[in-house]
Amino acid sequence: MADNLPSEFDVVVIGTGLPESIIAAACARSGQSVLHVDSKNYYGGNWASFSFSGLLSWIKENQQKTDVSDEWDDWRKLILENEEAISLNKKEKTIQHIEDFCFGDQDSAEGVEEAGALPKLPVFGAAGAEGFAQESEEARAAVESTVPESTEPEKATGTEPASAREGSDAEITSEDTSSHSAALGESAGELGQTEAAVPEASAQEPKKITYSQIVREGRRFNIDLVSKLLFSRGLLIDLLIKSNVSRYAEFKNVTQILAFREGKVEQVPCSRADVFNSRQLAMVEKRMLMKFLTFCLDYEQHPEEYQDYENSTFAEFLRTQKLTPSLQHFILHSIAMVSETDCSTLEGLQATKKFLQCLGRYGNTPFLFPLYGQGEIPQCFCRLCAVFGGIYCLRHPVQCLVVDKESGRCKAIVDHFGQRISAKYFIVEDSYLSESVCTNVHYRQISRAVLITDQSVLNTGSEQQVSILTVPPVDLGKPAVCVIELCSSTMTCMKGTYLVHLTCPSTKTAREDLEPVVQKLFNVNTEKDAENEELEKPRVLWAVYFNMRDSSGIDRNSYDRLPSNVYVCSGPDSALGNDCAVKQAETIFQEMFPTEEFCPPAPNPEDIIYDEDEIAPEESGFSNSPETKPEASTEEMSSGGSAAVEKADNEE
Amino acid sequence: MSMEDYDFLFKIVLIGNAGVGKTCLVRRFTQGLFPPGQGATIGVDFMIKTVEINGEKVKLQIWDTAGQERFRSITQSYYRSANALILTYDITCEESFRCLPEWLREIEQYASNKVITVLVGNKIDLADKREVSQQRAAEFSEAQDMYYLETSAKESDNVEKLFLDLACRLISEARQNTLVNNVSSPLPGEGKSISYLTCCNFN
Numbered sequence: 001m002a003d004n005l006p007s008e009f010d011v012v013v014i015g016t017g018l019p020e021s022i023i024a025a026a027c028a029r030s031g032q033s034v035l036h037v038d039s040k041n042y043y044g045g046n047w048a049s050f051s052f053s054g055l056l057s058w059i060k061e062n063q064q065k066t067d068v069s070d071e072w073d074d075w076r077k078l079i080l081e082n083e084e085a086i087s088l089n090k091k092e093k094t095i096q097h098i099e100d101f102c103f104g105d106q107d108s109a110e111g112v113e114e115a116g117a118l119p120k121l122p123v124f125g126a127a128g129a130e131g132f133a134q135e136s137e138e139a140r141a142a143v144e145s146t147v148p149e150s151t152e153p154e155k156a157t158g159t160e161p162a163s164a165r166e167g168s169d170a171e172i173t174s175e176d177t178s179s180h181s182a183a184l185g186e187s188a189g190e191l192g193q194t195e196a197a198v199p200e201a202s203a204q205e206p207k208k209i210t211y212s213q214i215v216r217e218g219r220r221f222n223i224d225l226v227s228k229l230l231f232s233r234g235l236l237i238d239l240l241i242k243s244n245v246s247r248y249a250e251f252k253n254v255t256q257i258l259a260f261r262e263g264k265v266e267q268v269p270c271s272r273a274d275v276f277n278s279r280q281l282a283m284v285e286k287r288m289l290m291k292f293l294t295f296c297l298d299y300e301q302h303p304e305e306y307q308d309y310e311n312s313t314f315a316e317f318l319r320t321q322k323l324t325p326s327l328q329h330f331i332l333h334s335i336a337m338v339s340e341t342d343c344s345t346l347e348g349l350q351a352t353k354k355f356l357q358c359l360g361r362y363g364n365t366p367f368l369f370p371l372y373g374q375g376e377i378p379q380c381f382c383r384l385c386a387v388f389g390g391i392y393c394l395r396h397p398v399q400c401l402v403v404d405k406e407s408g409r410c411k412a413i414v415d416h417f418g419q420r421i422s423a424k425y426f427i428v429e430d431s432y433l434s435e436s437v438c439t440n441v442h443y444r445q446i447s448r449a450v451l452i453t454d455q456s457v458l459n460t461g462s463e464q465q466v467s468i469l470t471v472p473p474v475d476l477g478k479p480a481v482c483v484i485e486l487c488s489s490t491m492t493c494m495k496g497t498y499l500v501h502l503t504c505p506s507t508k509t510a511r512e513d514l515e516p517v518v519q520k521l522f523n524v525n526t527e528k529d530a531e532n533e534e535l536e537k538p539r540v541l542w543a544v545y546f547n548m549r550d551s552s553g554i555d556r557n558s559y560d561r562l563p564s565n566v567y568v569c570s571g572p573d574s575a576l577g578n579d580c581a582v583k584q585a586e587t588i589f590q591e592m593f594p595t596e597e598f599c600p601p602a603p604n605p606e607d608i609i610y611d612e613d614e615i616a617p618e619e620s621g622f623s624n625s626p627e628t629k630p631e632a633s634t635e636e637m638s639s640g641g642s643a644a645v646e647k648a649d650n651e652e
Numbered sequence: 653m654s655m656e657d658y659d660f661l662f663k664i665v666l667i668g669n670a671g672v673g674k675t676c677l678v679r680r681f682t683q684g685l686f687p688p689g690q691g692a693t694i695g696v697d698f699m700i701k702t703v704e705i706n707g708e709k710v711k712l713q714i715w716d717t718a719g720q721e722r723f724r725s726i727t728q729s730y731y732r733s734a735n736a737l738i739l740t741y742d743i744t745c746e747e748s749f750r751c752l753p754e755w756l757r758e759i760e761q762y763a764s765n766k767v768i769t770v771l772v773g774n775k776i777d778l779a780d781k782r783e784v785s786q787q788r789a790a791e792f793s794e795a796q797d798m799y800y801l802e803t804s805a806k807e808s809d810n811v812e813k814l815f816l817d818l819a820c821r822l823i824s825e826a827r828q829n830t831l832v833n834n835v836s837s838p839l840p841g842e843g844k845s846i847s848y849l850t851c852c853n854f855n
Binding site for chain 2: 005043219247250371372376379382387388389391395396602605606
């Protein structure tokens, strides 16, 4: 498998976060040869999502403050006299103040490992999950010996359908969601309208989930480091559709918008149907709300309604409208999702309009969430890049950028194997830049918390709700906290649990910023000493707090000595949507290739006609011109195989 | 993609080391070709073949790795929502067989636990260079509860059989699961006509 990398590319991309991945895809799509590397062994950087055990290792790794010493210095020999090197970070320092807490009985989990390690235990709801995870050593032994011992764990591999069927029905139901909705959904007429039709086994007594179950079912979790949603008319959805990358992912609607008011979680009616069906609103309130929302939808047409308040805050403007306090709260915090103190009337109206416009495109809230987590999205763009010839290397740290002293342009990188790889353009994610380049850069921080809980913050008829809740700040001027609660059918947590993400721009450490909100919404006590009232709240089984660097919105001139053909991508920002990353990717791509289209649709495989396949291999010469065309990247490469692309491109 | 004339649609995903002949298997099956010195399939995401089994039209959507296996960098999302996995090794390459446990671990980690996995030893046309005996592979596949087959994409040996048998198993699996309704999630771009106004109608 140790293959050598080509030593010349058009574009080298370092980091597999969302903006880098979009750029890589756009470049490969437009015919550039792309090398895309990440120093980690996973995709996404700070946009990644992890299984439970994966997250625990991520926490451990980030808690270790040890610096990786430069034990190998030979790469300097590869730098010529008229060149200088800008070395890159070996270890990123974007995560701080990590604290994790287990509220369950951790001792009972002593020695428990992720499913597969203990195949004989009656695994909760998933016989099919048993098997291989930790068994590779034994399995490898089995491969190597001529007569493998068929040990128990190997027999229990989850690929045998019969054993999978022995699990609980509910478990199978949720698995079906994953395995068939993409495939069969294509033909299903009701695609998109059916929502969480999973028959719930709600008659059963609620099971108490223990920490050891979480550990054992760790693979059911896909825990995002960033918590974002896709606005259904946002730039990311548009790009996914335009580029056909949407076919690599599946999405679920956010099903409810929640508000936190006077110590209670309530549902916010936002679509017309919601408003009319709402039981919490009086008839007069329904009319007020409908009237106001209808106005917001085309507020530009009615400047007389708001122009007197253009210099006021949106909150002040709302007070002048015929709206009850609860309606004002809903609109300000849950619909516009803006700050009470520093959002102007116009910004508020704009935000409200955006929300309303996104309603109804895919469901009755404005948001979509990718199945298996936000971390899938960068990978989907990487797949597109690979399909168009991009070469992928995880676990591939880069020592330095090589800069030509005379022109000031970057010529090459030197990777950790000491291979020098030249390119015309370089995309580098912010966290890879060393401190010497970033001395004048002032980063903001994002406060994050992730909780695993046993119930939803709002008990409704269905267990399978995906909710967004904005908790207004206690002290005016502080940021509101965005809470996203995911149910197991989003494929991000095990059945019977909820994954709760809390996010806000940092004012202090993540725990200081977010713990007050966690305490309001959840029961963080162990069962024995909880008050009755506390028992009604969802119980937190496990929690982690951390601060993440927000490198968005940084002017490129703040980076020191940055060559003109090196472009910096930022890590995740604190906003709910993904517009910032998409905009950045498009801007950078257009700076590099002003005449190229940004992510045109990839051909539909069903439209590709292979009638030119008989052409003799000598004719094509596709891979012989890496300068102008994407280099062939899969196995058995030498020549040929180009007919498909050329044909497809002609057909667009 | 509109409503089409088929009864089943399955996503089949190929994995295995670089150079074992994954792309050749797909091209042999979908196009009946064995391109000598075949190059990368640039711009081709997956290939489609519709087959008829017992009078039912089965559309197979067959996905290739796009070269990401070369440096062990396959995206997790590649495995999601696959109905079947074809785990391929080269019978003339011991190393490709030794790597199988690692591939199985990725499957365990990322694929649905209801996925059907088939082990395929390819290149049986190169019998004189064989490094992995049929017995070893059979024993391994049995221990892992996998269906096992040896093929030659070049000679077209067992290639049809591989995909058709798989299709049959997928159909019978799907039948058993029809008790449970499919939960479709919305896909962006999938021709949804619910415009904002018709749905919410604030105006």
